[in-house]
Amino acid sequence: MILPLLQVVAISTIALYFVRWRMGARRRNNQSWESLLARLRPDWSARELSDTFLWKEGLSATPEDAWQRMEGPKGLWVMYQNARVMLEMADFAARNCEGVDRLLVETLHSDAMQIRVCVLMALAQYGFTQASEGVRVNAFRAASMYSGMAARMTQLLQEHAAVLVPDFVAAM
Numbered sequence: 001m002i003l004p005l006l007q008v009v010a011i012s013t014i015a016l017y018f019v020r021w022r023m024g025a026r027r028r029n030n031q032s033w034e035s036l037l038a039r040l041r042p043d044w045s046a047r048e049l050s051d052t053f054l055w056k057e058g059l060s061a062t063p064e065d066a067w068q069r070m071e072g073p074k075g076l077w078v079m080y081q082n083a084r085v086m087l088e089m090a091d092f093a094a095r096n097c098e099g100v101d102r103l104l105v106e107t108l109h110s111d112a113m114q115i116r117v118c119v120l121m122a123l124a125q126y127g128f129t130q131a132s133e134g135v136r137v138n139a140f141r142a143a144s145m146y147s148g149m150a151a152r153m154t155q156l157l158q159e160h161a162a163v164l165v166p167d168f169v170a171a172m
Contacts, residue, residue, distance in 0.1 A: 028088055028091070029095070031088065033089075033167070036085060036088055036092060037167055037168070037171045040085050040086075040172065041078045041082055042171060043078060044070065044071060044074060044075045044078040045172060046070075046146055046147050046150065046172075049061045049066050049069055049070070049143055049147065050147055059143060059144050059147055061140075063133075063136040063137050063139070063140035064136055066136070066139065066140045066143050067135075067136040067140070070139065070143060072126070072139075073123055075143070076119045076122055076123055076126075076139055076142060077119070077123070079115060079142055079143065079146045080116055080119040080120070083111070083112040083115040083116055083119075083146065083149065084112060084116070086108065086112060086150065086153050087108060087109060087112035089153060089168070090104075090105050090108040090153060090156060091105070093105075093157065093160055093161055093164075097160035100156065100160050101159075104156055105156070107152060108149060108152055108153060108156070111145055111148065111152065114145055115142055115145045115149060118142040118145065119139075119142045121138050122135055122139045122142060125138060150172060153168070154169070
């Protein structure tokens with residue numbers, strides 16, 4: 001009696017997961033550029049870490065300096081959330097622009113996942129050891145990847161949707 005009940009619960013749970021996943025995918029596909037820009041969190045910007053932010057990869061700050069400028073976990077959390085939004089922006093550009101470099105879009109996907117994992121590791125370390133050397137190094141790594149992702153996103157927009165670049169730069 002309990003085995004059939006467990007099977008029904010398991011199948012119902014999986015079905016519910018796929019329905020929610022499909023609804024989320026449909027919602028993401030129907031987003032406008034303006035709604036994506038509005039989701040970027042402007043309360044911290046990596047501009048403070050690099051003179052060439054959005055135009056060239058690399059940071060001009062040390063890990064300790066970067067930790068101070070990013071305001072610790074606040075900046076990490078903003079990077080975590082903005083990485084997902086930039087990923088959705090890359091998907092938006094790939095769907096709505098002709099001739100988008102698929103390798104660049106896949107690189108942006110990879111960047112977003114790496115940033116999110118690195119940020120979560122840094123936040124977990126911070127929760128246990130506060131601002132130790134390892135936390136600052138992971139935060140610096142995340143910020144460096146974030147800067148690179150923003151530069152690649154700017155490149156993608158310049159090549160395929162130049163009219164969207166000013167809005168993106170202003171939001172970042």
